[in-house]
Amino acid sequence: MPQGPIASQINATNPGGTVTPVKQDGNGNLRAVNGGGKYVACPASATTALGTGAIGDVLNKIVIVPGTSAAGIVQIKDGANAAITVFAGGGTTALTDLRPQEIELDAVSVAGGWSIVANANVTVIAVGQFTA
Numbered sequence: 001m002p003q004g005p006i007a008s009q010i011n012a013t014n015p016g017g018t019v020t021p022v023k024q025d026g027n028g029n030l031r032a033v034n035g036g037g038k039y040v041a042c043p044a045s046a047t048t049a050l051g052t053g054a055i056g057d058v059l060n061k062i063v064i065v066p067g068t069s070a071a072g073i074v075q076i077k078d079g080a081n082a083a084i085t086v087f088a089g090g091g092t093t094a095l096t097d098l099r100p101q102e103i104e105l106d107a108v109s110v111a112g113g114w115s116i117v118a119n120a121n122v123t124v125i126a127v128g129q130f131t132a
Contacts, residue, residue: 042116042124044072051130053079053113058129062086062116064101065123069094072119079111089122 037060042048044067051057064074064087074087086103089095107114113131118124 037127038130040116040126040130042118042126044118044123045120047077047115047117048124048126050114050116050126050128051132053109053115054131055079055109055112057109057113057131059105059107059109059114059126060128061102061104061106062127063125064103065125066090066095066098066100067121067123069096069098070120071095071098071122073117074119074122074124075117076105076107077115077117078107078109079113081111083117087122089119 037058038051040048040050050059059076062074062076066089069090071089072091073085073089075083075085077083086105087101114126114128116124116126
């Protein structure tokens with residue numbers, strides 16, 4: 001009888017010394033599991049560090065909450081690396097939907113900790129395994 005992928009959860013120790021629960025997905029890849037992850041509320045018009053930051057920190061997901069149809073962009077940063085835009089906002093073309101948007105990332109820091117850049121009129125909730 002054919003067997004499927006392993007579905008059990010294990011813990012992995014990251015280079016930064018933190019322990020991250022991981023699980024094998026349907027394709028055989030290990031993915032971070034947000035079991036007991038921390039959340040950080042990120043205000044509009046600010047850059048927010050997600051904990052003190054360490055290589056191996058995991059950013060599982062972000063929830064983007066636009067405040068107006070002209071909400072600004074949202075970016076993620078891994079340590080000192082360049083910011084990556086994950087939400088274009090409504091600066092040029094007004095947003096037609098102001099419902100919160102959830103983005104699954106399951107991204108592991110390679111440069112020393114995550115930060116969120118939330119521009120005007122948009123707030124973010126970041127969830128993951130962040131070094132305290």
